[in-house]
Amino acid sequence: MSNFLRPQYQNLKPYTPGEQINADYIKLNTNESPFPPSPRVGEVLRSGIEERLQLYSDPTLGELHRAVAAKFGLTEDYVMAANGSDDVLAFAIMAYAGGGGTVVCPDITYGFYPVYTNLFGAKLVTHPLCEDFSVNADDYFNAPGTVVIANPNAPTGIALPLSEIERIIAANRDNIVIIDEAYMPFHGDSCIPLLVKYENLLVTMTMSKSHSLAGLRVGFAVANPHIIADLNRIRYSFNPYNLNAISIKAAAAAIADDEYYDGCIAEINRTREWVTSELVQLGFVCTPSVANFIFAAHPAIDGGELYRKLKERIILVRHLDTPRTRGHVRISIGTMGQMVRLITEIRSILEDKNA
Numbered sequence: 001m002s003n004f005l006r007p008q009y010q011n012l013k014p015y016t017p018g019e020q021i022n023a024d025y026i027k028l029n030t031n032e033s034p035f036p037p038s039p040r041v042g043e044v045l046r047s048g049i050e051e052r053l054q055l056y057s058d059p060t061l062g063e064l065h066r067a068v069a070a071k072f073g074l075t076e077d078y079v080m081a082a083n084g085s086d087d088v089l090a091f092a093i094m095a096y097a098g099g100g101g102t103v104v105c106p107d108i109t110y111g112f113y114p115v116y117t118n119l120f121g122a123k124l125v126t127h128p129l130c131e132d133f134s135v136n137a138d139d140y141f142n143a144p145g146t147v148v149i150a151n152p153n154a155p156t157g158i159a160l161p162l163s164e165i166e167r168i169i170a171a172n173r174d175n176i177v178i179i180d181e182a183y184m185p186f187h188g189d190s191c192i193p194l195l196v197k198y199e200n201l202l203v204t205m206t207m208s209k210s211h212s213l214a215g216l217r218v219g220f221a222v223a224n225p226h227i228i229a230d231l232n233r234i235r236y237s238f239n240p241y242n243l244n245a246i247s248i249k250a251a252a253a254a255i256a257d258d259e260y261y262d263g264c265i266a267e268i269n270r271t272r273e274w275v276t277s278e279l280v281q282l283g284f285v286c287t288p289s290v291a292n293f294i295f296a297a298h299p300a301i302d303g304g305e306l307y308r309k310l311k312e313r314i315i316l317v318r319h320l321d322t323p324r325t326r327g328h329v330r331i332s333i334g335t336m337g338q339m340v341r342l343i344t345e346i347r348s349i350l351e352d353k354n355a
């Protein structure tokens, strides 16, 4: 760190991304899809799009907004896309909590919420998850600021029923409630239908997980038009060209291909159920995940040790070294073949320990 960095940034604790190792690891650590994106993405990339890259991308993002709006049966003014949903979350936390506001979220959730809270000079209030790692909706009633809930939550994969989500939104008429639906497509229960009833609801989504496009960097906000206008005010004050021309076209093509992605999601959900039952037979306790990952702990082996032993065997999972999560590992759902390998290696690691 140099001496020039402003004091308010000197204690920033940046987000730690999962390892992105370029070797032959079976990569089950950042909840990417094991499947390639829709073939329509390749068609866009082969369409000669490079011949238009001397022009700025469209700051209105019209083509992409129309595709997202059509998918959810909304009008375009309910949508704002950005460079990954991390971008959307940053704009939203800046807009509704920046410079002295408050962000309220669970103690165990997506690691970027506290990072943005800190970056934008907001205060953080956290509520512990229940003993079973579920969110207690009542904790968020009449919150002292902007509420952020991932549903399903990460790294647990547990979803709150929509009726509970609605109780939180209804009990916060004076606050924005951000529902991060990064993993919603694996479960299917979006709170978008609640937008007609609640002006304080902001839904964020990403194409990184369910749509196999983590590297393209596209996410979006869905909310009532006055909320979308706030977010655009921030976006146009920061970088109106935050989405490049290739991402706009490729994401618009992908989002229309429900048939392809429904197949991928069904396969991932089937594989998750299989892996979960195998892990339970090996003595693991798993949270009831409805997402594309499993959160599992074994009484005989610490999460950190299991992470290291799997890494020696060329399998990467995620270990989150905090007091309530260090016994667990988070395992992304790969292909059936990858998961068979995982179970074989875990069985052998446990046998080595008993020997």
Ligand SMILES: *Cc1c(COP(=O)(O)O)cnc(C)c1O
Residues within 6 Å of the ligand: 083, 084, 085, 086, 087, 110, 150, 154, 180, 182, 205, 206, 207, 208, 214, 217, 218, 219
């Ligand atoms: C992965 C993830 C995101 C970020 O997604 P990007 O669109 O890739 O930035 C946001 N929220 C949660 C809960 C996630 O797991």
